[in-house]
Amino acid sequence: MESVRVGLVADPAAPTEIAQGMADLSPPGGHVAWDITVVSEPFTTGSDDLRTAMDRLRDQARDRDWDLVVGLTELPLHDGDGGHLLADTDPDRRTAVLSLPALGGLRVHAQARRAVRTLVSTMAEPGEQDEQRVVLPRVRGRWRLLVGMVLANRPWLLVPGLKSALVAALATGAVATINSTVWVLADSMSWWRLVIASLASVTLVVAWLVIDGGLWDRPEDDSPEARERSRLYNASTVLTLLTGVVICYVALYLVNLAWAFFVLSPDVMGGYIGASLGYGDLVVLAWFVASAATVGGGLGSGLESDEAIRAAAYSKREEDRRERLARDRQRT
Known part of the structure; x- marks a missing residue:
């Protein structure tokens, strides 16, 4: 044949x-x-x-x-x-x-x-x-x-790249959950302020990762093709980081919620702040703590360099490809 x-x-x-x-x-x-x-x-x-x-x-x-x-x-x-x-x-x-x-x-x-x-x-x-x-x-x-x-970037693999930030956020959240001042603040938060706090915390961490990692791509020239390529690269980078940070945020919230249910009693909290509280208030507390801890942990993530974070950017992968090709040519 x-x-x-x-x-x-x-x-x-x-x-x-x-x-x-x-x-x-x-x-x-x-x-x-x-x-x-x-x-x-x-x-x-x-x-x-x-x-x-x-x-x-x-x-x-x-x-x-x-x-x-x-x-x-x-x-x-x-x-x-x-x-x-x-x-x-x-x-x-x-x-x-x-x-x-x-x-x-x-x-x-x-x-x-x-x-x-x-x-x-x-x-x-x-x-x-x-x-x-x-x-x-x-x-x-x-x-x-x-x-x-974005899916080619596999944003879920960004989580290991943020391990130090996640550990720092978990430690911050564990301490904040049993802080009476945090109880008062969480009790005073309306739902729309909690939503804004969540959005702001995730946005701050994504912006910090882009700036600290130098992940923002700039067009090599003024041609429409170069500008369009940079827009695509940057959009995919931001969406990849956003997805990874949201995954970390949800994980942090669930851990904080489990910790709050384990160590806190609504009656004890209510007696301290002078209000009648229930287990639903622990959900609000964990939500508030997750937002605050995300910012605290995320801003410390720039202290580590991880290939998982670089892989979130197409432009950085292009740099890696160029370096690999240059090494191959030197060997030949």
Whole structure:
């Protein structure tokens, strides 16, 4: 049976993991076998021009004697007119690029598998000579891409990167929960002030992480593409950090609530502040303490440097890719 040599070139980390799961990919109908080789290489590093990335992929195909090649990247692809791409295909050179975040972040492995099968099948067909682009819808597609970028950052893994802040916040909360002055303050707080306190505490911590970690991306030039890329990078960074900090906030609240129910009695608190209190007031107390402790613990998080925090920023990962590529070139 005739076989087609297919190369899958994937950015390091998650794209490589996804590509490795496609080593057994077969064509629809099974008339021609696919001989698939997976290579982990940051082929999009430092290339804002999609053509440059396609040229790198074609060089890989020529050097490795592949019939066609597909690149998998975690970076957003731009169409040059302010829109975003799911995939770009050059059947003439039998080269394609797939943007994984544009899949939306849900069931990425299955969606990427289907997309790669379609791309390879299209390029393997004789007579397909026109460039084919899969353009995302202007508004809905941008949100889909942004969600995909945030989920690709895996914000839940940010929690270990904030471990020292979380420990500090837990210690602060444990002490504040049994402080009589805090009881008085919590009893005086209305629900809308508690909501504002929660929002303010989370916002302050996110802002501090961005500033302290130098995570804010600035466009390299004044081109619309560079500005749009920076907006996407910064939006995904902020949303990733926001999700991670909210997870920490909820965990802190639950721990504080359990601690309050364990060590405090509403009757004792009520007798001290001269009010009739119930267990619902312990819920309010834990809420207030979580907001205060989040600020206290979060502002101390800048004392630690963790790769999980850097990984929340696409721009920092791009820097890491460039450094990795430079090291590889020095070795060769």
